[in-house]
Amino acid sequence: MATELAYAPPMKAGKEGFQGTQEVQHRIRITLSSKSVKNLEKVCADLVKGAKDKSLKVKGPVRMPTKVLNITTRKSPCGEGTNTWDRFEMRVHKRVIDLVSSPDVVKQITSITIEPGVEVEVTISDQ
Amino acid sequence: MAGEAAARGRKARNFATFRLFPRDGAAGPDDRVFVRVDNNAYTIPGFGDDHDQDPSLSPTAAADQFPSSTSGPLPDHVRQQILELGLPDDGYNYLLHLRELRPAAAASSFVPSHTTRPEPLPLDVKAYDASKVRVASGKAEEELDEGRTMCKVAAKTAPVRRVGKAIDPDVARLLDESDDEGLEEDFVIMANQAEGDEVDDEEEEEGGGVFSDVEDDEEFEDAEDEPRQRVPRLLDEQFDLLALEEYGDSDDDDGGVRDGEHELPNEVIDELKLFHNQNVCNDEGYRTPGDFVRRKLDTTTAEEVDESANVIQKCAEYAEKYLNDPAQDEEVVLVSESSDESEVWDCESIVSTYSNLDNHPGKIQAPRNPRNLLPKVFPGETATTKDIIKLHGKEKLPVDYLPQRKRKSEKEKKPKPAEAEPEAPDTEYFKKVVQKETKDEKKARKSAVKEEKREARKAKKELKELYKFETQKAQKVAAVTGPSSIRLK
Numbered sequence: 001m002a003t004e005l006a007y008a009p010p011m012k013a014g015k016e017g018f019q020g021t022q023e024v025q026h027r028i029r030i031t032l033s034s035k036s037v038k039n040l041e042k043v044c045a046d047l048v049k050g051a052k053d054k055s056l057k058v059k060g061p062v063r064m065p066t067k068v069l070n071i072t073t074r075k076s077p078c079g080e081g082t083n084t085w086d087r088f089e090m091r092v093h094k095r096v097i098d099l100v101s102s103p104d105v106v107k108q109i110t111s112i113t114i115e116p117g118v119e120v121e122v123t124i125s126d127q
Numbered sequence: 128m129a130g131e132a133a134a135r136g137r138k139a140r141n142f143a144t145f146r147l148f149p150r151d152g153a154a155g156p157d158d159r160v161f162v163r164v165d166n167n168a169y170t171i172p173g174f175g176d177d178h179d180q181d182p183s184l185s186p187t188a189a190a191d192q193f194p195s196s197t198s199g200p201l202p203d204h205v206r207q208q209i210l211e212l213g214l215p216d217d218g219y220n221y222l223l224h225l226r227e228l229r230p231a232a233a234a235s236s237f238v239p240s241h242t243t244r245p246e247p248l249p250l251d252v253k254a255y256d257a258s259k260v261r262v263a264s265g266k267a268e269e270e271l272d273e274g275r276t277m278c279k280v281a282a283k284t285a286p287v288r289r290v291g292k293a294i295d296p297d298v299a300r301l302l303d304e305s306d307d308e309g310l311e312e313d314f315v316i317m318a319n320q321a322e323g324d325e326v327d328d329e330e331e332e333e334g335g336g337v338f339s340d341v342e343d344d345e346e347f348e349d350a351e352d353e354p355r356q357r358v359p360r361l362l363d364e365q366f367d368l369l370a371l372e373e374y375g376d377s378d379d380d381d382g383g384v385r386d387g388e389h390e391l392p393n394e395v396i397d398e399l400k401l402f403h404n405q406n407v408c409n410d411e412g413y414r415t416p417g418d419f420v421r422r423k424l425d426t427t428t429a430e431e432v433d434e435s436a437n438v439i440q441k442c443a444e445y446a447e448k449y450l451n452d453p454a455q456d457e458e459v460v461l462v463s464e465s466s467d468e469s470e471v472w473d474c475e476s477i478v479s480t481y482s483n484l485d486n487h488p489g490k491i492q493a494p495r496n497p498r499n500l501l502p503k504v505f506p507g508e509t510a511t512t513k514d515i516i517k518l519h520g521k522e523k524l525p526v527d528y529l530p531q532r533k534r535k536s537e538k539e540k541k542p543k544p545a546e547a548e549p550e551a552p553d554t555e556y557f558k559k560v561v562q563k564e565t566k567d568e569k570k571a572r573k574s575a576v577k578e579e580k581r582e583a584r585k586a587k588k589e590l591k592e593l594y595k596f597e598t599q600k601a602q603k604v605a606a607v608t609g610p611s612s613i614r615l616k
Contacts, residue, residue, distance in 0.1 A: 026171070035616055070612075082602045087612040103174045107161070110147065116156055121164070124171050125142035 023102035024127075030097040030110070031121040032061075037093050039115035044095050050109040051099055060097035067092045100127070140167045145174060151226075210250045365460065395445045398438055496527060522598045523605040 030047060034040040044061040051058045068091050075084040099106065103124055110120060145161040161174060200206075201220055214221045248254055417439065519526045 082606050084606045088615055089612045090615045103171050107174065111157075111159075114147065114156070114159070120147040121144060122146070122161065123142055123144045124174065125169075 023104065025100055025102055027125045027127060028099045028101060028103070028106050029123045029125070030099065030106075031094065031123070032097070032118055033092060033094045033121075034115075034118040035090065035092060036117055039118050040093050040095060043113070043115055043118045043120075044097065046113055047097055047109060050112060051097075051101075054101070054105055054109070056105065057100040058097065059099075061095040062097070064094035064096065067094075140165075141169045143167060143169050143171050143174070207250060361460070364458070368460075392445065392449055395442070395449075398441055401434065494530070496529075518605050521602070522594075523601040 032040055032043055032047075034043075048058055048061060068089055071088040073086050073088075075086050106122060106124075110122065114120060142165075143163065144165045146164045147159045148162050149156070150158045150160050200218060201209075205220060205222060206216055209221050210216055212221070516525045516528065518524060
């Protein structure tokens with residue numbers, strides 16, 4: 001049993017038999033977050049489209065639940081008056097896109113068009 | 128490996144996280160870099176650090192990034208670069224502190240100099256200006272950089288080459304010459320000036336003061352003369368007439384003396400003095416020059432008689448000459464008084480008296496609130512509350528949209544056209560020109576004022592009580608309505 005573990009797990013034939021164009025393929029996760037949905041969706045669409053153009057394996061965009069940050073304060077600067085309250089909220093949207101490719105390709109894809117206000121985070125891991 | 132990591136109780140951290148940040152000194156929103164965000168040992172060679180660094184640096188950067196303090200002298204290419212930049216060659220790697228110039232940043236902050244530099248020496252050669260060095264006993268050193276003829280000795284052996292000055296001569300000249308007062312401190316200038324010009328300044332000021340006074344006087348005099356030089360109008364004559372009527376009857380004695388215009392001329396005064404000197408005052412009775420003439424009284428001398436006669440005659444003459452008798456110049460001014468019938472104006476005639484030069488007729492409109500005067504949205508403001516109707520005050524009323532009231536409008540500051548208030552009979556007490564008020568009248572007036580105020584207070588309280596409930600309801604509604612949450616973007 002111990003020796004079996006020493007062997008590398010059997011690889012799938014086909015796609016992963018060779019490294020794409022002599023470049024190491026990594027699993028890449030792109031996390032996009034923003035306060036505005038419109039910009040975020042646009043960036044997501046662009047990224048997915050760009051990845052598909054390069055015929056990469058794409059998963060996503062996965063929509064994470066929106067985080068709503070609430071602040072409720074008294075309107076009055078002093079304690080006098082009817083007790084009126086302000087309710088401020090901020091919504092943060094998050095999308096996740098998974099790819100399998102080399103880091104250079106990812107750099108190319110993400111270098112194109114990012115709307116203002118959209119934060120991009122790229123996590124690169126082993127295959 | 129995974130087993131070992133699991134045994135330690137930690138997942139294998141073989142991933143790298145990068146985040147896109149805008150570059151330092153970014154040219155635009157697209158100028159972004161991937162920056163490593165986590166601290167794992169996993170490295171990805173093709174990601175992260177800038178690829179567009181100097182090619183000379185990049186292969187060396189990895190090697191020389193963190194040279195230990197005990198490492199030997201810096202590699203040659205590094206030293207060469209340091210020297211090229213003009214930094215001293217003292218074993219410290221100054222290249223670590225260099226910053227890449229972005230195109231946009233370069234355009235804004237970095238200006239390359241265009242001065243011509245002297246031919247650069249090889250890097251391991253340092254040059255000193257020894258042109259002033261006196262050579263002792265004819266020994267010449269070939270290494271000396273020649274410049275002036277003090278080193279004539281050297282000139283004999285090797286060709287002398289002029290060395291450019293370190294500081295541009297033009298710049299040096301400007302720096303020495305400029306005593307630009309704009310660059311000097313205020314107190315320095317004042318101190319320098321004060322010694323020389325102190326006296327002059329004072330004199331100037333005083334002279335100025337004197338002159339200004341004279342000017343003022345002249346102006347004042349001119350102002351005074353103006354009414355006299357004005358063409359006398361019909362109104363002036365009418366006024367004079369009126370003045371005569373009003374005051375001329377009461378004072379017969381002073382009829383001749385008015386405004387100083389009718390000052391007695393000097394000759395008359397002299398004559399009268401003469402007369403006075405003759406000591407005509409008699410305690411016994413009243414005497415006139417006429418008495419002398421008619422010989423009713425004893426005369427002292429014949430001269431006096433003549434004098435007295437003269438005086439009367441002269442007085443009469445002068446009176447004719449110098450007294451401006453307005454009665455002679457009087458003109459009869461006919462002022463037509465309009466009869467009662469024509470005093471009633473009709474619309475047409477009234478309107479026709481208005482001219483379009485002064486009157487600009489416009490549409491008659493209901494008065495609007497001046498809510499559009501000031502822009503409520505300032506530049507840079509992202510959240511606009513223009514669409515929200517604000518409620519103010521205890522009663523929660525939309526103040527901006529109320530009809531304009533005299534006292535209640537907050538924003539209306541122009542004086543409003545006076546409304547025709549029905550004057551209470553009591554107010555006449557205040558406005559009448561009070562010459563002498565008896566105690567009773569005063570008491571009556573004051574009590575009337577008190578009554579008025581009392582009534583006003585009562586009415587206000589009544590109204591308040593009536594609508595107290597309404598106020599509370601309005602407050603409740605104002606608290607509940609409105610957007611449930613304000614989105615921050």
